[in-house]
Amino acid sequence: MTQAHPVPSGLRLERVVMVMRHGVRAPLSGEVPVTTRTAQPWPNWPVPEGQLTPHGASAIELLARHDRRWLASLALTRCPAAATVRIWTNTASRTIASGEAYAQGFAPDCRLTVGHLAEDRTDPIFEPLAAGATAFNPSQAIASIDRFTGGMAALVARHRPALVLLDTVLGCGHGACSPVDPPSLVASTDRRGIELSGPIRAASGIAQVLLLEDAEGMPRRAVGWGRADPVTIARLGALHAALFDVFTRSPYMAAHQASPLGHRIIDTLTAARAPRLDVMIGHDTNVTALAAALHVALDAPGFARNDVAPGGAMVIERLRDPRSGERFVRLYYRVQSLAAIRALRPEVIATPLAVPGCAAPCRLDRFVALLKARIA
Structure with missing residues (x-):
């Protein structure tokens, strides 16, 4: 079709x-x-x-x-x-x-x-x-990203419900989750890019892996240990999409x-x-x-x-x-x-x-x- x-x-x-x-x-x-x-x-x-x-x-x-x-x-x-x-x-x-x-x-x-x-x-x-390949300036990039997102703290705050949902899927209710650094966006060491740390960086890849488990056709009991149905996966996908708010979607980064x-x-x-x-x-x-x-x-x-x-x-x-x-x-x-x-x-x-x-x-x-x- x-x-x-x-x-x-x-x-x-x-x-x-x-x-x-x-x-x-x-x-x-x-x-x-x-x-x-x-x-x-x-x-x-x-x-x-x-x-x-x-x-x-x-x-x-x-x-x-x-x-x-x-x-x-x-x-x-x-x-x-x-x-x-x-x-x-x-x-x-x-x-x-x-x-x-x-x-x-x-x-x-x-x-x-x-x-x-x-x-x-x-x-x-x-x-x-x-x-x-371009005359990239990390300081200008970070300023553009902050204007686009409202800053890393605001980006995390907007996605707090999805972060809580991810903790539920991961079974973090009994202290199993490891600590996460506070949000930070800085120039990379070689100044050819930027480096993100904090909750969005820590969660985005995990959310993507849960989606890939589903896309791969794994048994439902294996996708997020049976706690990630399609609706949940779509909601968690916002955490992966948030990574692009940082790395590709602001005017300067785009x-x-x-x-x-x-x-x-x-x-x-x-x-x-x-x-x-x-x-x-x-x-x-x-x-x-x-x-x-x-x-x-x-x-x-x-x-x-x-x-x-x-x-x-x-x-x-x-x-x-x-x-x-x-x-x-x-x-x-x-x-x-x-x-x-x-x-x-x-x-x-x-x-x-x-x-x-x-x-x-x-x-x-x-x-x-x-x-x-x-x-x-």
């Missing part, structure tokens, strides 16, 4: 750019350390830390099959030529594996190339701060986090020659930074607002009026619901996104001007 949005009458689909999060993965190192706030054992995963699971790969293949049908008007051959489809991933194993799963689902047995830098290199498209990515999008949309489909597979920070730069919110069933689903993507279509030659863009948030990922059901939702200040469909030149004005 998919919610399709036909190309408006009189327009033709020419190009598509997709910025996508990797699929369901095992917990990252440090997300659930052995001392993390509960004495109860965490579930075992079928792959090492941070890697895409077989279940996650299957869900990505389902998304790719949907995208192939959805984008049929791009008129790609059964095995698309390298010049027509470009799949580029970050260097983490989960993003590369997600790219390979996407390629297999999009064009089965065609051996589409999945490009990425060497695994020991930092790709500025996906990790611009670590790559030193401008820098989305900069190389945004320029790549502009190049693909405006170049005389470019792939018809350009898929970039990275992380939730990439999707949220782009959304923040464009002033749009990301909503999907089973997820908190702006908590990006595994495999969730921002999709930008370039359309052309063959009579006038004028070009336009349309934006979507393409995603599977949490329930669909869990059950590996072929249910995909493509939600239209309206960019403020850009009527839909948005003129390409207007879209480019808006995005350029909001990225470093």
Whole structure:
């Protein structure tokens, strides 16, 4: 099942750019350390830390099959030529594996190339701060984040009910939870980024792991020890989304986090020659930074607002009026619901996104001007 949005009458689909999060993965190192706030054992995963699971790969293949049908008007051959489809991933194993799963689902047995830098290199498209890709100033960043959030203490206060709920899921009612540092936001040692400590940092990764347990299809009795039903997981997702309020969603952070990515999008949309489909597979920070730069919110069933689903993507279509030659863009948030990922059901939702200040469909030149004005 998919919610399709036909190309408006009189327009033709020419190009598509997709910025996508990797699929369901095992917990990252440090997300659930052995001392993390509960004495109860965490579930075992079928792959090492941070890697895409077989279940996650299957869900990505389902998304790719949907995208192939959805984008049929791009008129790609059964095995698309390298010049027509470009799949580029970050260097983490989960993003590369997600790219390979996407390629297999999009064009089965065609051996589409999945490009990425060497695994020991930092790709500025996906990790611009670590790559030193912009003139990032941590003091300006922290000031912008404080204006956007009201400060770290206010951010924690807003999410206090979710923090209490997380303690309940963790079984912290009898003193099992470890202490948490007070909220703090400072420049990183190398001054290429910022470092957050305190309740949101401590809770965000745990909330994400609980969601990933559900998405992986673990038995209900194992998801949050039987205390994290879908409604609870969605509420706890606000703690993970709060991390993006710090790292990607303030105007300054969005401008820098989305900069190389945004320029790549502009190049693909405006170049005389470019792939018809350009898929970039990275992380939730990439999707949220782009959304923040464009002033749009990301909503999907089973997820908190702006908590990006595994495999969730921002999709930008370039359309052309063959009579006038004028070009336009349309934006979507393409995603599977949490329930669909869990059950590996072929249910995909493509939600239209309206960019403020850009009527839909948005003129390409207007879209480019808006995005350029909001990225470093």
